[in-house]
Structures are given as C-alpha cells and as structure tokens.
Amino acid sequence: MSDTQLWISTLAILVLLVLSGFFSGSETALTAASRARMHQLEKSGDKRAGVVARLIAARERLIGALLLGNNLVNILASALATNVLLSLFGDAGVVYATLVMTFLVLIFSEVLPKTWAISRPDRFALAVSPIVSPVVSTFGPIVAGVEKIVRFILRLFGVNVEEGQAVLSAHEELRGTVDLQHKEGGLVKDERDRIGGLLDLAELEVSDIMVHRTNVMALNADDAPDKIVEEALKSPYTRLPLWRGESDNFIGILHAKDLLRALARANGNADDLKIEDIASPPWFVPDTTSLQDQLNAFLKRKAHFALVIDEYGEVMGLVTLEDILEEIVGEISDEHDVELPGVRPQPDGSVIVDGSVAIRDLNRATDWDLPDEEATTIAGLVIHEARMIPDERQVFTFYGFRITVLRREKNRITRLRIMPLAENDRVFGVKSAVIPSANAGRG
Structure with a gap:
C-alpha cells in the first residue's frame, strides 16, 4: 500500500468513527428526548421540534435506521483499519487492528457521544434531527424488511411484539415521574402532593x-x-x-x-x-x-x-x-374555619391522632404511607387490621407503626397514639397487647 493510499485510508477511518459517534449520540438523544417538551416547542413554532416528534413517534423505525447506519460505518472502519495494519505489520496487523479499533470505537464512537447526548438530550436531538430525518427515510425500506424478519423469528419463539401493551397507564407514568422528581429534589413535598392529589381524583370516591x-x-x-x-x-x-x-x-x-x-x-x-x-x-x-x-x-x-x-x-x-x-x-382555611386538633405531634416522635382523621390527610401531614384502600379514617384502618373493635390501652403493630388506642367511646375509636418504628423493629402483620393505664393516659 502506497503512502497516499495509507493516508486516504486513515482519513476515511477517522471520518467513519465520527459518523459512528454521530449515530450513537443521535440514538441516545432521540430515545431520551422528552416528547412532551418537543410537543410544546412545536406548538411554539420550532420546526426542528416537529421533526424530532415525528422521529420519536416511529421509534422502532428510528432505532433500526440508526443501528443500521452505525453498524455499516463501524464494519467499514474496522475493515479499512485491518487492511492498513496488515500492510504495515503483516499477519499481526489483525490483532493490532482489533485492539486499536475496539479502543477507538469504545471511546470516541460510543461512550463519548452517548455521554454527551444523555447530558442534554433535548438540545442534542434538536441539533441532529435535520440530518437524522433523511437518513431514516433512506434506510426506511431496508429497516422495514429487517423488522418483518425480526417479527417472524420472534413468533417462532412464541413472542408477538404487535400484541405488546404498555405496562403502566398514563396516570401511573406521571405518578412515577412525580415521585422520582421528588426523590431527586426536583419537586418539594407540597408540589408532589398537589400533583398526586390531581392524579388521584379519578381513583377516589x-x-x-x-x-x-x-x-x-x-x-x-x-x-x-x-x-x-x-x-x-x-x-x-x-x-x-x-x-x-x-x-x-x-x-x-x-x-x-x-x-x-x-x-x-x-x-x-x-x-x-x-x-x-x-x-x-x-x-x-x-x-x-x-x-x-x-x-x-x-x-x-x-x-x-x-x-x-x-x-x-x-x-x-x-x-x-x-x-x-x-x-x-391541601387544607384551605379562612377566618371562619374552626381548627380541629386532629393531628398533634409529640416530643418523643409519636403523633396523637383523632380517630376520625382521614388516612390521606395524615399521610400528607406526616409524609407516611399508611394504606387507604380498605379504610378511610385511621380508626377504620385499626379496626380493619385488628378484625375487632379494640379496647382502650390496646396496642397494635402493623405497617411499621405502633398504634395505641387512647380513647374509645362506645364502638368508636376517638383517639390514638401512632409511633413510627425503627427500620429493624418493623413488623408487617398485626400484633396486639395491653399496656398499663399510666402510659395510655398521656397526651
């Protein structure tokens, strides 16, 4: 191989590595881009956002076209590198080509562009969409044929991808996103509660x-x-x-x-x-x-x-x-509302609660997660879990809390003390006991 051919091949390898990085970064950015944000930008008049939205809508075709382009340039780059190194080092060039191309592809065609793309997926997707769109259109017929072959092979193993349905409903996806944003610090508790309350309207009666x-x-x-x-x-x-x-x-x-x-x-x-x-x-x-x-x-x-x-x-x-x-x-109070002392935190970490307090309100006030599927009020939850109407001074432990019945009027539980348990003390299931009256009368 002459020096001119060597330089041309080396330059071609570099160009192909750049193209490989482009395909890898584009795949990551377009699959991670927010459809909601693209929709909003499109409504604001951003034409590139409309292109991104159309590409994301046909996600399978998009990924197939980008993978096809990525594999083509990677294989061609590897073949050229092997040819160059064989001419320089003989049979040992195969080993050198494998090591060098693995390093170059991993760093410059995979990790670097994907890390860049995932750090700012929306901006990256908007930038590459004018180029990716014609690539997808060009490779579309080939990808369609590949999709049919793939579906046929999967059907042989009893998998029908056309019957696949989303595991989560739109409400569940939104709820999961809100909880994740709250956990990561993107939303404060009050904001999470407001959005969660809005999503709960269809589920509550x-x-x-x-x-x-x-x-x-x-x-x-x-x-x-x-x-x-x-x-x-x-x-x-x-x-x-x-x-x-x-x-x-x-x-x-x-x-x-x-x-x-x-x-x-x-x-x-x-x-x-x-x-x-x-x-x-x-x-x-x-x-x-x-x-x-x-x-x-x-x-x-x-x-x-x-x-x-x-x-x-x-x-x-x-x-x-x-x-x-x-x-x-959350609670709306005005100058004529009567404040009822339904939830009273105690210095020891426990909370004294009126039996009529709704579980949802208690969870919001304390950031607990007591279940409200079987009962509406905290007294109802205790009766449901105990399978009886408890006596005063009776103690129950369930869902990671120790609950003491402080007051009962006829068949109604009117006051309870709730103490969150340490992680290693939590018991799932109901345990009951009667504690001395001196402890029950506090608060």
Whole structure:
C-alpha cells in the first residue's frame, strides 16, 4: 500500500468513527428526548421540534435506521483499519487492528457521544434531527424488511411484539415521574402532593372525603325562624342542610346569603320568614361517584354542595367543592374555619391522632404511607387490621407503626397514639397487647 493510499485510508477511518459517534449520540438523544417538551416547542413554532416528534413517534423505525447506519460505518472502519495494519505489520496487523479499533470505537464512537447526548438530550436531538430525518427515510425500506424478519423469528419463539401493551397507564407514568422528581429534589413535598392529589381524583370516591353525617351541622326546619337565623349566624359554614322530622330527612339547603337577603326584605323581622321558601332543593349524589366526575358535576351545575347517599338511599354525609379542591391543594382555611386538633405531634416522635382523621390527610401531614384502600379514617384502618373493635390501652403493630388506642367511646375509636418504628423493629402483620393505664393516659 502506497503512502497516499495509507493516508486516504486513515482519513476515511477517522471520518467513519465520527459518523459512528454521530449515530450513537443521535440514538441516545432521540430515545431520551422528552416528547412532551418537543410537543410544546412545536406548538411554539420550532420546526426542528416537529421533526424530532415525528422521529420519536416511529421509534422502532428510528432505532433500526440508526443501528443500521452505525453498524455499516463501524464494519467499514474496522475493515479499512485491518487492511492498513496488515500492510504495515503483516499477519499481526489483525490483532493490532482489533485492539486499536475496539479502543477507538469504545471511546470516541460510543461512550463519548452517548455521554454527551444523555447530558442534554433535548438540545442534542434538536441539533441532529435535520440530518437524522433523511437518513431514516433512506434506510426506511431496508429497516422495514429487517423488522418483518425480526417479527417472524420472534413468533417462532412464541413472542408477538404487535400484541405488546404498555405496562403502566398514563396516570401511573406521571405518578412515577412525580415521585422520582421528588426523590431527586426536583419537586418539594407540597408540589408532589398537589400533583398526586390531581392524579388521584379519578381513583377516589366521594365517600372517601365526605363529611360523615354524625359530623354534619344541620338545622331543624321545624324550629322557630328566629332560632334558625341565630344558629345560621353562629355557624362557620355558608351552606347548611335543613332537616325535618328525622335528622337524616333532609329537605333543603339554606344559604346564609339567601337568608340575609330575605331577612333584609323582612326589615329584620325573622318571624315573617318562610325558611323552606328560602332554601334550595337538596342535591343527592351516590357515594360511589368518583371525585373527578363529582368535580365536573359541580362545575357544570355551578354548585358547591351535595348530600351523599348509599345504595339504599340513606344519607351518609355531605361533600363540597372545597373538599375536592383540598384533595389537590391541601387544607384551605379562612377566618371562619374552626381548627380541629386532629393531628398533634409529640416530643418523643409519636403523633396523637383523632380517630376520625382521614388516612390521606395524615399521610400528607406526616409524609407516611399508611394504606387507604380498605379504610378511610385511621380508626377504620385499626379496626380493619385488628378484625375487632379494640379496647382502650390496646396496642397494635402493623405497617411499621405502633398504634395505641387512647380513647374509645362506645364502638368508636376517638383517639390514638401512632409511633413510627425503627427500620429493624418493623413488623408487617398485626400484633396486639395491653399496656398499663399510666402510659395510655398521656397526651
């Protein structure tokens, strides 16, 4: 081989290594690029983002074309290197060519371009897309043939790639992304909770967040109008259910503003008011309605308040638009809200919790992960796990927490102490015991 041929071959090898690095980096960048970000850039008028989006949409064809181009230039570079080194070192040139090309391909055609691409995939993908697009179009027919051969071979082994489905739904993928971003520091806890609450709307039912009927503040329609006005003004709520005869026989919803307007028209004389004429008809919704559907219904009806009924038509409680919004943004308090001491952290690391506190609210407040599939409240979870109604001073250990029943009223658990256990003390399963009364009365 003459000196001119030697230099031409060496230059060709270098060019082929650069092309190999281009194909490797492009494959990494285009497979790691964010489809959502490309979609947003395309809407903003970036034509290259549209090219990237189309390439990513046909991911199998894209990867096939880039792998084909990468293999072609690598094999050609290796063949030229072997030819050059054979002319210089004889039969030993094969060994030298193998070692040299392995080193060069590994460093300059694989690791370096892929590391560069993965460090800024979106920017890299936008830069290479105008070149990659015609390459994919050129190699498209060859790749299509290769895909058919591959599918045929896989079918021989019982694998049908056309039947493959995504393992995770879009909501699960988003939830996993949010949790990962929170773990890596990209999202603070409050931001993670808000996004998670939004994703949970389709999975939760109104029965999971409703105010139970035992805690509903309602007015007796048979009371004197002046008494109803007095109770309405004392109440921290704007909308109050009206009942008659029996406490669960609701006949209307009284709005404080409507009451004040009627009182103004009557020149302040409450005896002239007809409360039922002021109240609006009650709206009943099934307890199995999802929060997403209920939110849409609230917005459609321009309503803020609904009574929740079970399958037998019995009133279970009430749900408001604010209750649903609080699942997204957290607790909403104003100057008229009554703060209930439902969760009280203790100096020893334990938390004293009212039995009626919702598990979801407790998890948000403490960043715990107690399950809420089988029960809505913390008292309900203890009863579900214990398979009985516990006595006072009884202790249970499950899900990595030691839970002590501090107070019980009839069949209701009203107060508990929850202590997170150290990792090596955690017990999965339920253990119970009775502790001395002196310990149970604290807090």
